[in-house]
Amino acid sequence: MNLPPPDLLPVVLVVDDEARSREAMRRTLDEEFHILEASQAEEARALMERHEVAVILCDQRMPGVSGVEFLKEARQRWPEAVRIIVSGYTDSEDIITGLNEAGIHQYVLKPWVPDALLATVRAAAETRTLQRSLQRLDVDLRTATPVLRQRRSEALARARAVFDFERIERAPGSPLDGVCAMAERLARYDLPVLVLGESGTGKELLARAMHYASPRAAQPFVTENCAAIADTLLESELFGHKRGAFTGAYDDHPGLFQRAHGGTIFLDEIGETSPAFQVKLLRVLQEGEVRPVGSATPVPVDVRVIAATHRDLEAEVRAGRFRQDLYYRVAGVTLSVPPLRERLGDIAPIAQRLLHDVGLELGRTALRFADDVAPVLLGYPWPGNIRELRNEIRRAAALSDEDIVPARLFSLKVLHGQAGVSAASGNGHANGVALPASGTLAQRLEAMEAMLLREVMLRLRWNKTHAARELGLSRVGLRAKLLRFGLEEK
Numbered sequence: 001m002n003l004p005p006p007d008l009l010p011v012v013l014v015v016d017d018e019a020r021s022r023e024a025m026r027r028t029l030d031e032e033f034h035i036l037e038a039s040q041a042e043e044a045r046a047l048m049e050r051h052e053v054a055v056i057l058c059d060q061r062m063p064g065v066s067g068v069e070f071l072k073e074a075r076q077r078w079p080e081a082v083r084i085i086v087s088g089y090t091d092s093e094d095i096i097t098g099l100n101e102a103g104i105h106q107y108v109l110k111p112w113v114p115d116a117l118l119a120t121v122r123a124a125a126e127t128r129t130l131q132r133s134l135q136r137l138d139v140d141l142r143t144a145t146p147v148l149r150q151r152r153s154e155a156l157a158r159a160r161a162v163f164d165f166e167r168i169e170r171a172p173g174s175p176l177d178g179v180c181a182m183a184e185r186l187a188r189y190d191l192p193v194l195v196l197g198e199s200g201t202g203k204e205l206l207a208r209a210m211h212y213a214s215p216r217a218a219q220p221f222v223t224e225n226c227a228a229i230a231d232t233l234l235e236s237e238l239f240g241h242k243r244g245a246f247t248g249a250y251d252d253h254p255g256l257f258q259r260a261h262g263g264t265i266f267l268d269e270i271g272e273t274s275p276a277f278q279v280k281l282l283r284v285l286q287e288g289e290v291r292p293v294g295s296a297t298p299v300p301v302d303v304r305v306i307a308a309t310h311r312d313l314e315a316e317v318r319a320g321r322f323r324q325d326l327y328y329r330v331a332g333v334t335l336s337v338p339p340l341r342e343r344l345g346d347i348a349p350i351a352q353r354l355l356h357d358v359g360l361e362l363g364r365t366a367l368r369f370a371d372d373v374a375p376v377l378l379g380y381p382w383p384g385n386i387r388e389l390r391n392e393i394r395r396a397a398a399l400s401d402e403d404i405v406p407a408r409l410f411s412l413k414v415l416h417g418q419a420g421v422s423a424a425s426g427n428g429h430a431n432g433v434a435l436p437a438s439g440t441l442a443q444r445l446e447a448m449e450a451m452l453l454r455e456v457m458l459r460l461r462w463n464k465t466h467a468a469r470e471l472g473l474s475r476v477g478l479r480a481k482l483l484r485f486g487l488e489e490k
């Protein structure tokens with residue numbers, strides 16, 4: 001066994017007036033402990049003053065002060081040292097009465113057995129080590145708590161600033177003003193809120209702003225997209241699971257409801273959930289407790305629910321696809337976020353804000369739109385709403401070599417003002433070409449056909465099989481067109 005050097009061994013003080021007893025103890029313990037010896041209380045006090053003693057091993061019968069008396073004193077003066085009394089049967093009465101007052105850890109009966117004594121002293125030394133770590137933790141905690149509290153409140157202030165209703169970009173007099181005013185009022189209360197709106201309209205942004213304006217702001221805001229995962233997974237994600245509940249469940253796993261305890265959970269696309277899942281969710285909302293998959297024990301949760309859907313949930317209820325009782329649970333109040341095409345005025349301020357954000361992402365803070373951008377953005381119906389607008393702006397900004405981002409760098413579908421063109425224009429990077437501004441219809445169509453082909457080929461990395469499939473052409477037909485337009489991989 002590797003032993004630490006003697007000066008690192010825990011110190012044990014043996015107090016006994018009989019030299020032979022002290023010697024026997026030293027022999028038993030000195031491989032693992034640094035032994036100090038005292039033949040009476042006065043000597044023991046002097047040693048205690050000079051050394052950091054982990055364990056006191058004290059005989060009960062000593063001339064003058066008894067063992068228990070000395071240990072009582074030791075408890076007052078050196079409370080950290082763990083105290084053990086050594087005694088014969090006849091002393092047990094005295095010891096039992098003094099046991100509590102002296103705070104004695106263990107009591108060793110004479111004649112003692114070496115292995116048992118060693119085990120007792122080891123346990124006492126371990127107790128001392130544990131006490132020390134606890135004390136250190138306590139100190140750490142006391143000094144750290146104000147720092148943690150400070151950091152927490154700073155983080156909360158930052159989150160509040162970012163997710164403030166004011167930061168939901170919109171034009172003065174926007175239809176969103178009313179929605180935001182209502183959401184801000186509702187934020188204070190625990191009423192369940194259902195947010196309706198097409199994909200990408202900012203439903204989650206609104207839910208976040210409500211959370212950070214609510215009394216729950218210092219607790220977590222947790223989101224789940226109910227459409228993104230299968231039913232069984234959704235159940236385990238939201239409600240948690242016990243270890244072994246299913247193949248691959250190696251550990252107990254707290255669900256999102258538990259993680260959101262005290263805060264808010266945002267259930268996006270709630271209209272996509274199955275009837276079986278809806279029953280389980282209803283139970284959680286009614287009873288205020290979740291039952292992790294594979295567990296019989298429910299866990300109480302205090303969570304505010306904000307749900308969202310792009311569907312007409314009332315129609316879903318009428319069609320029997322969404323449970324009416326669950327609908328009433330989640331739709332305490334309904335807020336509708338209008339699509340971007342119904343608030344054209346918002347497009348310019350939102351686009352400016354998004355360009356600013358993209359500039360930060362790209363490290364190009366001087367980015368600005370050219371004058372021809374606004375009419376283009378206004379002429380497109382934005383079926384993917386603000387998320388689509390953000391993607392378009394990101395793409396145009398990335399393609400622009402200049403700080404001024406021109407309209408021609410937006411994708412064809414946007415330039416055309418037609419959502420339907422998207423299938424052909426996609427997310428390609430080839431669209432650095434302006435639309436044909438003159439010529440006959442046939443000439444312009446031909447120019448556009450060439451642009452489309454070029455965009456598709458670049459996007460698909462000149463894979464003719466994939467391009468032909470996407471465009472509904474044969475490979476031979478595609479090759480003929482590429483030849484006619486002089487398009488080839490550079």
Ligand SMILES: Nc1ncnc2c1ncn2[C@@H]1O[C@H](COP(=O)(O)OP(=O)(O)OP(=O)(O)O)[C@@H](O)[C@H]1O
Pocket residue numbers: 167168169170197198199200201202203204205206268310350353386387390
């Ligand atoms: N008014 C706004 N001002 C600035 N950014 C916005 C605004 N509305 C939405 N966004 C941004 O648009 C993106 C999409 O918004 P969000 O995720 O909230 O939409 P959603 O309706 O929840 O979409 P989905 O239902 O598809 O999840 C986000 O990056 C969001 O920050």
